[in-house]
Amino acid sequence: MKYQLLMSIAIVTSIGSVSLTMPSIAGSRFRPFEGRSTSRLLLSKQPNLVDFPEVGLAIPQPSGFTKATSFYGFEQAATSSSVVLSKIPGPFSAVTKGFNKETLATRGISLISKQPIKIDNQSGFLLQVSQSAAGQKFLKWILVFGNEESTTVGVASFLEENATKIGEPLKQVLLAASPRTSSAPTASSLPFKITPVAGLSLVTKVSGVGKVALFTKDGNIPTVAPTDPLFVVAPSLGDVAILDQKSFATRRISAYPQTDIVAIRSTTEISIDNLTGWEIVANGRDKQTKAPLAIYQVMLFPKQGGYIVITGIVGDKQSQIYMPKFKAMALTYRNSK
Secondary structure, eight states, X not given: OHHXXXXXXXXHHOOOSOOSSOOOBOOOOSOOOOOTHHHHHHHHHOOOEXXXXXXXXXXXXXTTOEEOSSSSEEEEGGGTEEEEXXXXXXXXXXXXXXXXXXXXXXXXXXXXXXXXXXXXTEEEEEEEEEEXXXXXXXXXXXXXXXXXXXXXXXXXXXXXXXXXXXXXXXXXXXXXXXXXXXXXXXXXXSSEEOOOXXXXXXXOSOOSSOSOEEXXXXXXXXXXXXXXXXXXXXXXXXXXXXXXXXXXXXXXXXXXTTEEEEEEEEEEEEEETTEEEEEEEEEEEETTTOOEEEEEEEEEEOTTSOOEEEEEEEEGGGHHHHHHHHHHHHTTOEEOO
């Protein structure tokens, strides 16, 4: 459950192709949900679907958007807009448990509307949400559907000021989604390389969660217990310019779903692969079981903008074994773009 919630909420809160500061979404200049039939109008106008086999989905390419390199989907840097596609292993009911007004509000997201929908006979929802940060306002359409095995999420993000122009077309792009057979991504599709250490194995059966590398002690997800080691390497969606990098990294470690931070033990400058950043070590606890945890985070900041976040979480009783392993793996990070 920790893994599914972490990934689903992280996907919803992320914004791609942001050119200035950490943005968001708000306002209600949108028309409410109009039904599945309108998507067929878009499909007839944009018959060419682009396949994303790692996600198991095909969607029309929005006019003026390009295929993204750091995530599955499309982006338009000039308008700070994106369509991000992900597939999360786990039942629809579990993955969408946090897609409610109360949980989203804890992440700085306001739920505007939520409507049931069917995609290829699979249950789903279309949500409209708002989120604010750093003086910018964004809107998002979120399409989520799935079954007992996996859940597909599509998030269209755009500045509120562009809602009248591109809001409805991006909504229709999501509604025109067509499920496909999934295929696992190859290691060469990741924009980075990282070397595992003994006791941590790459999760290979998971596809579609983005260009992210996951490691567990047995190479399987989800982990058996919340105290089992989990190591994640993930680039940001787009080249976000982070003005106060230390504060940003500190806020990030305090915002992991299902994990409460009890104390920050250390905050240290670090350099890996000619990238500068911050290494943070913290004590925490699992929100559900209250089990004590040790958290390791490295956030690196490329010169062109954006960031890479490397995170290790493990039960406190195993921290003496795994915290050194987390740091050893983090130091092997190499950009491969």
